[in-house]
Amino acid sequence: FRFSSIHQRPRCDRAERAALRSPDIEPRRTGNESLPASRLHSSSMSEVNTVCIVGVAGFIGSHLLEKVIRERDWHVIGIDMVPPTKIQQLIGAEKKWASRFEFHQMNIVEESAKLNDLIAKSDTVVNLAAICNPSEYIKQPVNTINSNFTDAQDCINFCVKHNKHLIHFSTCEVYGRTLSSYGLDKDDPKNYLLDEETTPMIMGPVSAQRWCYACAKQLVERLVYAHGTENNLKFTIVRPYNWIGPRMDYIPGVDGKDDGQPRVLASFMTALMKGDPLVLVNGGEVFRTFCFVEDAVDAVVRMIEYPEKSCGHAFNVGNPDNNIQISKLAELMINMYSNITGKSKGSTVSISGEQYYGKGYEDSDLRIPSMKLVKQQLDWEPTTSLETAMESTMRVFIEKYADKLANITADATEPASKKAKA
Ligand code: NAD
Ligand code: UGA
Numbered sequence: 001f002r003f004s005s006i007h008q009r010p011r012c013d014r015a016e017r018a019a020l021r022s023p024d025i026e027p028r029r030t031g032n033e034s035l036p037a038s039r040l041h042s043s044s045m046s047e048v049n050t051v052c053i054v055g056v057a058g059f060i061g062s063h064l065l066e067k068v069i070r071e072r073d074w075h076v077i078g079i080d081m082v083p084p085t086k087i088q089q090l091i092g093a094e095k096k097w098a099s100r101f102e103f104h105q106m107n108i109v110e111e112s113a114k115l116n117d118l119i120a121k122s123d124t125v126v127n128l129a130a131i132c133n134p135s136e137y138i139k140q141p142v143n144t145i146n147s148n149f150t151d152a153q154d155c156i157n158f159c160v161k162h163n164k165h166l167i168h169f170s171t172c173e174v175y176g177r178t179l180s181s182y183g184l185d186k187d188d189p190k191n192y193l194l195d196e197e198t199t200p201m202i203m204g205p206v207s208a209q210r211w212c213y214a215c216a217k218q219l220v221e222r223l224v225y226a227h228g229t230e231n232n233l234k235f236t237i238v239r240p241y242n243w244i245g246p247r248m249d250y251i252p253g254v255d256g257k258d259d260g261q262p263r264v265l266a267s268f269m270t271a272l273m274k275g276d277p278l279v280l281v282n283g284g285e286v287f288r289t290f291c292f293v294e295d296a297v298d299a300v301v302r303m304i305e306y307p308e309k310s311c312g313h314a315f316n317v318g319n320p321d322n323n324i325q326i327s328k329l330a331e332l333m334i335n336m337y338s339n340i341t342g343k344s345k346g347s348t349v350s351i352s353g354e355q356y357y358g359k360g361y362e363d364s365d366l367r368i369p370s371m372k373l374v375k376q377q378l379d380w381e382p383t384t385s386l387e388t389a390m391e392s393t394m395r396v397f398i399e400k401y402a403d404k405l406a407n408i409t410a411d412a413t414e415p416a417s418k419k420a421k422a
Contacts, residue, residue, distance in 0.1 A: 048123050048304055050075040054108060054115075054155060055128030059248045060169070060240070062086040064126065064297045069097045072301070076100060077118050080129075081107040085255075086247045109151050119158040124304050126167045127155045133249070134210065135261035138358040141212045148216035149223075156220075160227050165234040165307050167300065170221050172241040172318065172367050173214035176203035181365040195370040196239075196314050209360035221314060228312060236303045236310040241318025241369050244389060245293030246396035254404050261357070264288075268330060269397045272337045273405045277349040281356050284327030284348070287366045291319035292389035295382040302378040309377045316369035319382035322389070323368055332387070336394055341402075 051068060055061045056078030065087055069076055078084075084091060084103050092098065108115050108129060119125055131140070131147040152168070159166040172194065179202070180191040190198070201218060203211040227233035249266035250256030251273075261267065271278045299317045303310035324332070327348070334346045353361035374380050 048072070048074050050077060050122045050124075051304060052077040052079065052118055052122035052125045053128065054079045054125065055130070055169075056080050056103070057082050057084045057086050058128060059086070059245070060243060060293065060297070061128050062247050063245060063293045064128075064300055065101075066090060067294075067297045067301055068304075069101055074100070076102075077122055078103045079106060079108065079115070079118065081105065108154060112154050115154055116158050116161075119155070119164060120162045122164055124165045124167065124307075125155060125159055126169070126300065126304070127152060128169045129155075130169070132171070132213070133261070133263060134213070134361075135357055137211075137213045138209050138360050141209045144213050145216045148213060149220050152220050156224060156227060156233070159235075160231045160233050163232075163234070165236070165304075165311065166224065167236045167238060167303055167310075168220065168224050169238050169240065170217045170314065171214065172239045172316065172369065173364060174201055174218045174221060174239060175199055175364075175367070176201050176211065176214060177362075177364055178202075178366050192366055193368055193370050194316060196316055196373050199370075204362045207360060208362040210357070210362045225314075234307060234311045236307075236312075237314035238300065238303070239314060239316050239318075239369075240291070240296065241316065241367055242288045242290045243293045243296045243317075244290050245393050246400075248293075248393075251397075251401050251405065253408055254401055264326065264329070265393065266397075268333050269394065269401070270405075272333065272346050273398065273402050275343075275346070277347045278330045278334065279356060280327055280330060280348050280350045281361075282353050282363065283350045284325065284330055286363050287323055287325050287368075288329070289318050289320055289323045289368055290329075290386055290389065291317065291322065291382050292384035292393075295319065295384050299374060299378060299380040302380055306378065313373060313377060315374045315377070316371065317374060317380075318367070318369040318371075319384070319386075320368050320371060321382070322386040323366075324386060332390065333394065336387075336391055337398075340391070340394060340398060 051074050053061055053065060053076060056065050057080035061078070061080065065076060065078060068074060069090060078087070078101065083105060090101070091103070104114070104118065106114060129151065131144045137144050156166060175194045178192045179200070180186040182202070184191040186192065203214055221237050224233065224235045224237060228235050244265050249262035250260065251266060251270050252258055252260040252262070256262065262270070268278050296317050299315070303315070330348050337343070338345045353363060371381065
């Protein structure tokens, strides 16, 4: 691990590369290692040397870094404006990849010249940086649009300028609501299955501010695509479908604002660990397909490794087998939490979207990805069931947070007289 003052990174020679492939000091098999190159067309495998991950200290960034650094011999330039807490387990002089990883804590908006230099030194740039929490879309729509559209400009322009492969993170929200939610035949797959090449993108009115995020993501996708056409930008667009796993978001009051509203996984975990009812927005009637992040980052590694297969495409990356209504997800998590901890089962409470998020909240009804393109181009398929993904994720959350939350709860309920003595 090197902090931002390091500019020179040694390249690996052949012997070092071979040694890197041997088990590292913390062997760890995820079960989601990439398929052998022979499953893809080996002629398309590129000689990747340096990958720049922007937003490396976030949820997806931390898992992508973990996979890349453990399973490949590439150099990684990690950039994020927050401290590297979520990637701390990968940092340290004793790690065998220490000389291949450098972290730069910087805001890409404020350090444009430095971003330019770091992109110039890379082969592939993965841009994950964005505001992507629905509670922010209504609280700070201007920042949401700027973060997702305006702030992505430098990464795009520097990749054009230096002829680098840009892997830009968009979202499945670009499809908006399904055609079937507007009254078309619910049983006809073309009215609900989201396909990269054929499905129209349908968002609510401008006053429904929830869509400002999806709309900014759609515009940035179109800009990236336009640079591909006009300026030969090598690009790949990723549309994740509710990737879940350890390190997703934060727990309010522990490592996030007291009044924060993380995405549904961390919201439900907070309620379970505090013994509060799980909040079902609008009764939890909508559906999501959840994809285990360890499966998902394997698709991203293939995009990096096989640019001839990934360039010029926007890919759905999700797990259509893990489709569940949010109210049923709450039920599943309540039962699983009780089984894991032996505690009694939690409850739910319903609240309107407007009350929970504010005026202008509208929701996607159903998000089932077509997997045709990602399977055809990258031979990628998710393998982890919702139950397996959820159980391993919940265990990590419980191990990390349960005691901290119990202390906070105990402290809050302690009588004032006792607190004063202490
Ligand atoms: P995250 O919030 O955990 O990570 C984003 C990271 O980007 C954060 O660490 C943040 O500090 C960093 N960042 C933001 N602005 C920055 C700036 N100006 N300079 C430097 N760093 C900055 O989010 P995530 O879940 O890991 O999502 C990553 C990307 O994937 C986002 O673009 C998001 O829209 C997209 N996405 C994620 C999901 C999902 O399932 N998690 C679904 C759809 C889309
Ligand atoms: C999110 C964000 O927009 C992006 O991070 C990303 O583009 C997208 O997910 C994705 O992962 O694909 P959304 O799925 O609506 O969108 O975000 P969540 O906060 O995880 O909510 C999922 C559903 O659960 C929504 O219907 C929401 O209203 C509901 N919810 C959320 C609850 O019922 N209770 C809660 O406490 C939190």
